[in-house]
Amino acid sequence: MEIYYFTGTGNSLYIAKKIKENFIKCSLIPIETLLHLEKITPKSKEVGFVFPVYFGDISEFIKRIIKKFDFSNVEYIFVIPNCYSIAGATFINLRKILKAQNKNINYENILFMPDNAILFPIEKDYEKLKQVEKDIILVIEDIKKKTNKRLSTNYFQILQYYFMKLFSNWEFSPKKFIVNNSCISCGICKQVCPTKNIEIKDGKPIFNSNCIHCLACFHWCPKEAISMRNFTIKNRRKYHNS
Template sequence: MNLEIYYFSGTGNSLAVARDIAEKMGGDLISIPSVMDKKSITTDADVIGIVFPVYYLGTVNIPLVVQRFVMKLDGISTKYIFAVCTFGGGAGSTLAILDEMIKARGGRLASGFGVQMPQNAFRKPFENKTKLYSNWKEKKLDFICEHVKAKDGWFDTDGLFIGLVVAIIERMMKVGFLNRSSLRSMKKTARLQEDSDFTLDEVIRFMDRSYSTDENCTGCGTCSKVCQVRNIEIVDNKPAWQHHCENCLACIKWCPQSAIHGYGKLPGGYHHPDVDILDMLRES
């Protein structure tokens, strides 16, 4: 099997998952942002994996850069493509949405998996981290590798309770009520007028307008180096966000001084324990 695993990750959960699969199955690990300068993405691999975090369930679900990556895939009609999304609460229709995107490029998502990881966008530290990490290593990793090896058509679904809650949320989003109110609050974070007609994608890119540094910022530039989409320039020894943000939170979470704030005053500090700053720097 000739395997390539493409991934996007802000705080290392998806990178850890992608790397574990690549190591176990003997595949190449490729960061999605690192290939985004290509006009079209083609590969000799017969098996392609796509690993990414779920963002904004019921709205975009899939990080914008991952969506753009899929839209650049060419020559995939005969490939076995699988995806793994990492999430804090549930994956909802993320894999189905990805399948539609891949179909638009002439391929199809053959199998899809969800891996629960600590929710990196919550203010409160996640209490159950150890269990999630061991679930991944001891149960899910082998499960995914077996299915991919067999090239079968497995699709994970959220459990009954979470599945029901997520389905209700996604339904309310579709109907419009929640969608309108979450777009309103995202615009507020992005410091845009509530009645402005920016698209959801544009609002997400502008949400870095809420990011700032405090007096602990030393101008070390780590934020710029961990930003996978090169959205941060260092100007006068301070980060300047360039408004094509993915909201992956890498700058906030990897800042060695915890000096970056924004996105609902999230604390810095969280990252997957198997991923260190060098893994992030190397990939950016």
């Protein structure tokens, strides 16, 4: 089995590791490491994708990489996105990518995790982390049995997705990143950025135009020197999956 994952704050890596623990032969592959390849051919007949939902959709960055996959020899595909509450158009858009190769997602499920962008009471984060410990057991059992499962489409969430897409492009523009004087020029923000969107100039990070809103830089900054000029993230406490 091969599990391709993308993680910003560690939620998806946690899920991928939990699944891997239950299979003798299982490889974990950070999906961003495949960006440079023109074609991606899995070696296993069982392939999984684990990633966060950003503003009701799978990230365009991840879509670009999945479009490079050759699924012709793959027999079982499972997709486990994680989000706070809204999967939006995630499965609809991913099904379209696979349909281009006459393939379907065999198993779809969602795990609900703490949000990395909007401030909710910390008790809600603890509740979700406790609940996901139970929910992931059921997901793993389904994958072991090669269960086929297709989630129904929630059209209310699709409407929310279009609103959230407009909102994210405005509120989470790279131009809104702020770096204060607490910055110690450690370069961690550059290291954790999956799209190599950050460069260091004169000891301070510069944010370019290839941001996918994963907020890894914000959450992993050891001095909390990075913030955003918007009403949602500026007061958000730092979060990474424990």
